[in-house]
Amino acid sequence: MAAVAQLEAGLISERTKAALKAAKDRGKVLGGFRGAKVNPELGRAARAAKAFEFASQVAPIARELQAGGASLRTIAAELTSRGIPTPRGGNWSAAQVKRVLQRA
Numbered sequence: 001m002a003a004v005a006q007l008e009a010g011l012i013s014e015r016t017k018a019a020l021k022a023a024k025d026r027g028k029v030l031g032g033f034r035g036a037k038v039n040p041e042l043g044r045a046a047r048a049a050k051a052f053e054f055a056s057q058v059a060p061i062a063r064e065l066q067a068g069g070a071s072l073r074t075i076a077a078e079l080t081s082r083g084i085p086t087p088r089g090g091n092w093s094a095a096q097v098k099r100v101l102q103r104a
Contacts, residue, residue: 052103054087059104062097072097 024030061084065075076092086092 051087055100055103058084058100062101066101 020030058079061079061082062075065078070078072094075097076094079092079097084092086096
């Protein structure tokens with residue numbers, strides 16, 4: 001059994017190497033790292049700007065509901081029932097409503 005497994009591993013290795021060579025011959029760039037340097041601060045700033053923009057659109061609705069005496073949980077349920085998606089497209093929770101109100 002060990003000899004058969006070793007033979008099969010060798011055949012898989014040969015097929016893989018041949019496929020990678022064929023892809024490289026077609027001009028495909030192999031490997032994941034492309035040498036690009038990424039500044040993590042730029043990504044963080046972009047995410048923060050996007051979050052602020054989203055919060056500025058949703059906060060007026062939440063504040064209106066809050067002025068009517070609704071709790072955070074009630075506001076979350078109302079936003080979900082109105083079909084207003086969260087940034088990731090899910091249902092609203094009280095914690096998310098709280099963060100949106102704090103951000104805006």
